[in-house]
Amino acid sequence: MTTPRSFKGTFFHAPVCGGIEVLRDTLIRCDAEGRILEVLRPDAPTYAEALSEERVAGRLETLPEGTYALPGFCDLHIHAPQWLQLGKALDVPLEVWLQKHTFPLEARYADLSFARRAYEGLVDDLLSNGTTTALYFATQHQDATRLLADICLTKGQRALIGKVAMDNPEQCPDFYVESTDAALRGTKAFIDHVRSLNSDLIKPVVTPRFIASCTDAALEGLGDIARRCGCHVQTHCSESDWEHNYVLDRHGREDTDSLDRFGLLTRHTVLAHANFISDANMQTIHDRGAGVAHCPLSNYYFSNAVFPLKRALEKGVRVGLGTDISGGPSASIYDNMRWAVASSRALHDGVDARLHWDNRGIRDSQIDWRTAFYLATKGGAEALDLPVGSFEPGRYFDAQLIDPQAPTGTIRLMDDLDSDADVLQKIVYTASKANIARVWVAAQCVVGSV
Numbered sequence: 001m002t003t004p005r006s007f008k009g010t011f012f013h014a015p016v017c018g019g020i021e022v023l024r025d026t027l028i029r030c031d032a033e034g035r036i037l038e039v040l041r042p043d044a045p046t047y048a049e050a051l052s053e054e055r056v057a058g059r060l061e062t063l064p065e066g067t068y069a070l071p072g073f074c075d076l077h078i079h080a081p082q083w084l085q086l087g088k089a090l091d092v093p094l095e096v097w098l099q100k101h102t103f104p105l106e107a108r109y110a111d112l113s114f115a116r117r118a119y120e121g122l123v124d125d126l127l128s129n130g131t132t133t134a135l136y137f138a139t140q141h142q143d144a145t146r147l148l149a150d151i152c153l154t155k156g157q158r159a160l161i162g163k164v165a166m167d168n169p170e171q172c173p174d175f176y177v178e179s180t181d182a183a184l185r186g187t188k189a190f191i192d193h194v195r196s197l198n199s200d201l202i203k204p205v206v207t208p209r210f211i212a213s214c215t216d217a218a219l220e221g222l223g224d225i226a227r228r229c230g231c232h233v234q235t236h237c238s239e240s241d242w243e244h245n246y247v248l249d250r251h252g253r254e255d256t257d258s259l260d261r262f263g264l265l266t267r268h269t270v271l272a273h274a275n276f277i278s279d280a281n282m283q284t285i286h287d288r289g290a291g292v293a294h295c296p297l298s299n300y301y302f303s304n305a306v307f308p309l310k311r312a313l314e315k316g317v318r319v320g321l322g323t324d325i326s327g328g329p330s331a332s333i334y335d336n337m338r339w340a341v342a343s344s345r346a347l348h349d350g351v352d353a354r355l356h357w358d359n360r361g362i363r364d365s366q367i368d369w370r371t372a373f374y375l376a377t378k379g380g381a382e383a384l385d386l387p388v389g390s391f392e393p394g395r396y397f398d399a400q401l402i403d404p405q406a407p408t409g410t411i412r413l414m415d416d417l418d419s420d421a422d423v424l425q426k427i428v429y430t431a432s433k434a435n436i437a438r439v440w441v442a443a444q445c446v447v448g449s450v
């Protein structure tokens, strides 16, 4: 509990998919928990009085002239231990990458000092990239996963964290596999631990890595834990040819149906990727109210296909964006907004120039930057069912301040040429870490100084 805060400045947000709103010279009042109480535009009858009230009470932060506040990003798919592998090992298929590079790296998190070095750096990196909410896969290790929760709490990042469950000796190496009992007990112990922290910022997540890495007994037990604890669930779904076909061979059904059968497809499930899902399975995801973490950059390296984003949105599936560190070699949701637009265009146009335009791509698959901005902010929040992602009463003030004039920044604005929408479009397409001057979570400044 802190003191109430308020902010005056220019805010951009996307309250609905495909639409943006500009709040110029607006006053946003928050309560002591950092939730938005009121959004007052200059033409509101109570604006002047409220502004002077906040000023006199010493609660007002006036954002510097020429800066813009955006909602903080929700990154729906991060492998926390893989941060050390960003930009490496991107030239082999998923199944080789896991065995040769990723599992050996993750096994090292048995060492807590190794874990601390990585997790401190990761959380700093994500916060300074504007990511205020992170959905993390950790590792199998109880202690290192608790450490990640502590670090997020200390640094003030909103985080949903899962101890990864992987007990299938046929798919996991002997140096990085656990018993079914350890997977289930460990998951439950981590949930209890996080809940004992009594923090609104950190939530536990039931995390079967993917169907291949888990036995049916573990999947069944994890479904049961998710139901009893009312937790979020995260896993991979129909990511690549190999992974999708593995599940078809083992269970005779797609990932989605299989997860549903184990009680793992709920209103609080986030499926990473879902590239190969059939229309029927997309309908099932919609009907269960589950969300999808679309990871466009990672998909270029590991997925053999492009997620049918537009089709999913038209069906009403809740979708947000994920960096998929380190399948995607960038910690930035800005990069992933750009890749979401570009990959949707590739799907729309098709990529084989030898084919006639008529049958080269999948028509009406493209999205624009407005939709990408929504996915990165409120779309991600909706998929997680968290009250963040936009500047609306009842939501937490999780935000990032963009300074287009930052000396080493990458945004080029022209006062006389750029409309408000142009400014936001330029931010979406060209902002970099150097332009992110300040970041707040629940109205508390976590990056930059006030």
Ligand SMILES: O=c1[nH]c(=O)c2nc[nH]c2[nH]1
Pocket: 079, 094, 098, 102, 209, 210, 236, 239, 298, 302, 324, 327
């Ligand atoms: O992109 C991915 N990253 C992973 O770590 C992983 N594990 C299973 N499937 C996976 N896909």
